[in-house]
Amino acid sequence: MEISSKNQSFVYHFGEMGSKWGFNRTVGQMYALLVISEKPLTANQLASALSISRGNVSMGVKELQSWQLIQLSHVPGDRKEYYSAIGSVWDMANTVFEERRKREVDPTLSLLRSLLLEGPSDDTEVYAQNKMQDIHDLLEMITQWAAELQRLSPEQLSTLMKLGAGVSKMLSVKEQLFSKKKDPK
Amino acid sequence: MEISSKNQSFVYHFGEMGSKWGFNRTVGQMYALLVISEKPLTANQLASALSISRGNVSMGVKELQSWQLIQLSHVPGDRKEYYSAIGSVWDMANTVFEERRKREVDPTLSLLRSLLLEGPSDDTEVYAQNKMQDIHDLLEMITQWAAELQRLSPEQLSTLMKLGAGVSKMLSVKEQLFSKKKDPK
DNA sequence: TTAAACTTTCAGAAATTACTGAAAGTTCAA
DNA sequence: TTGAACTTTCAGTAATTTCTGAAAGTTTAA
Numbered sequence: 001m002e003i004s005s006k007n008q009s010f011v012y013h014f015g016e017m018g019s020k021w022g023f024n025r026t027v028g029q030m031y032a033l034l035v036i037s038e039k040p041l042t043a044n045q046l047a048s049a050l051s052i053s054r055g056n057v058s059m060g061v062k063e064l065q066s067w068q069l070i071q072l073s074h075v076p077g078d079r080k081e082y083y084s085a086i087g088s089v090w091d092m093a094n095t096v097f098e099e100r101r102k103r104e105v106d107p108t109l110s111l112l113r114s115l116l117l118e119g120p121s122d123d124t125e126v127y128a129q130n131k132m133q134d135i136h137d138l139l140e141m142i143t144q145w146a147a148e149l150q151r152l153s154p155e156q157l158s159t160l161m162k163l164g165a166g167v168s169k170m171l172s173v174k175e176q177l178f179s180k181k182k183d184p185k
Numbered sequence: 186m187e188i189s190s191k192n193q194s195f196v197y198h199f200g201e202m203g204s205k206w207g208f209n210r211t212v213g214q215m216y217a218l219l220v221i222s223e224k225p226l227t228a229n230q231l232a233s234a235l236s237i238s239r240g241n242v243s244m245g246v247k248e249l250q251s252w253q254l255i256q257l258s259h260v261p262g263d264r265k266e267y268y269s270a271i272g273s274v275w276d277m278a279n280t281v282f283e284e285r286r287k288r289e290v291d292p293t294l295s296l297l298r299s300l301l302l303e304g305p306s307d308d309t310e311v312y313a314q315n316k317m318q319d320i321h322d323l324l325e326m327i328t329q330w331a332a333e334l335q336r337l338s339p340e341q342l343s344t345l346m347k348l349g350a351g352v353s354k355m356l357s358v359k360e361q362l363f364s365k366k367k368d369p370k
Numbered sequence: 371t372t373a374a375a376c377t378t379t380c381a382g383a384a385a386t387t388a389c390t391g392a393a394a395g396t397t398c399a400a
Numbered sequence: 401t402t403g404a405a406c407t408t409t410c411a412g413t414a415a416t417t418t419c420t421g422a423a424a425g426t427t428t429a430a
Contacts, residue, residue: 006300007313013296020207020289024388036313043407053390058408079398079406089319093327104205111198115191128192128221134274141343142278158326209418228377238420243378264376264428 001049007036011050022100023067026052027060031069031085035092040073040082067099090154097146105139112136186234192221196235207285208252211237212245216254216270220277225258225267252284275339282331290324297321 003011011032018028029050034041041049043057061083064070069092073082085092112132120126149157188196196217203213214235219226226234228242246268249255254277258267270277297317305311334342 004307004310004313006303006306006310009296009300010313010317013293017289017293020285022205026388036316038309038312054407055391055409056389059389062408079404081407089316089323093323100205104202108198108202111194115195118191121191122189124223125189125191127223128189128195131221131274132195138274138278138339141339145342145345154323154326157330160330211418239377240379240421241419244419247378264374266377 040084219270225269
């Protein structure tokens with residue numbers, strides 16, 4: 001199977017990007033190709049389109065499945081497996097964030113918690129533990145926030161976006177109200 | 186220079202994480218160590234603390250400088266250079282996001298724009314270009330949104346966070362108002 | 371100017387990661 | 401039950417990335 005030259009550029013570019021996002025180059029390429037293909041592709045089509053070995057495709061597919069990014073299907077009277085990308089672009093982004101959270105952020109939070117629980121055992125550790133606490137708090141905040149955003153549809157998100165600088169204005173109003181309530185002098 | 190065992194765990198863990206975030210292991214370790222060190226460290230201290238070569242430290246420092254993550258300083262009567270991490274934890278996170286945006290998202294957007302500008306040259310490209318457009322739009326939205334958030338202080342962000350599920354409620358109210366205005370039947 | 375005290379560079383070596391292809395495994399129709 | 405049509409596995413190899421250490425470069429004090 002050959003790919004058109006524009007689609008090639010796309011696929012190769014996302015191969016490079018993939019390698020900065022937790023996949024290797026060929027897995028990135030495989031996924032990119034599935035994303036822009038209207039119909040599901042077979043393993044052999046992937047292998048020939050990307051000039052990689054059949055074995056490599058098999059490993060890549062396994063990896064993409066572990067990220068929950070692709071779907072299997074079959075056509076009647078054909079024993080081959082057909083692969084396609086799951087969901088909208090927004091879903092894909094969410095899935096990748098979610099998966100990376102599980103693989104990277106969660107273990108980090110749990111390490112930080114356990115180190116902080118022990119407490120500083122000498123002077124050099126006091127400063128260090130403060131920083132660890134900051135990192136912990138920031139990561140926790142980001143994860144919660146991300147969970148919040150993921151619940152929004154892209155349309156809602158885009159509305160929120162268009163609020164634009166309004167978000168910070170809204171916040172400052174809220175803060176003023178809040179401080180007045182608490183400290184009405 | 187030796188590191189305490191808890192600080193070791195931290196440094197090694199962030200070495201591993203670093204390698205998933207665009208640095209290599211030792212660069213991640215160097216940065217982690219600088220972050221939890223109260224006082225600036227010399228290149229030799231970094232090398233001995235992490236058991237890596239002096240040359241490696243030199244390259245790592247260069248890399249961290251290109252990410253704008255560390256700062257140089259000097260002590261009077263000493264010709265060595267002293268390195269320390271720049272800014273708060275929130276600043277660090279912003280810097281890393283910002284730098285990755287420049288290195289990854291921007292080139293991707295520009296590739297997508299140029300492919301989309303050419304337009305589809307055959308049937309298989311029509312579907313592909315739709316997907317590319319979706320990815321383009323999503324990336325653009327995320328970048329703008331991120332820029333918006335970066336302008337907020339961590340305190341403001343945390344206020345926004347505490348709004349929690351409120352954000353989506355607020356949005357649905359806004360949407361209802363908006364749709365009534367536009368289509369009052 | 372010299373030389374001591376430092377930093378950077380970079381060729382080659384080491385470590386890590388990715389890929390191939392042949393063999394083993396699975397499934398199913400006949 | 402056999403074998404054709406497929407998929408998976410994995411040992412060995414290839415490609416890539418990272419690291420070392422020696423040499424070259426820079427700066428400053430005397």
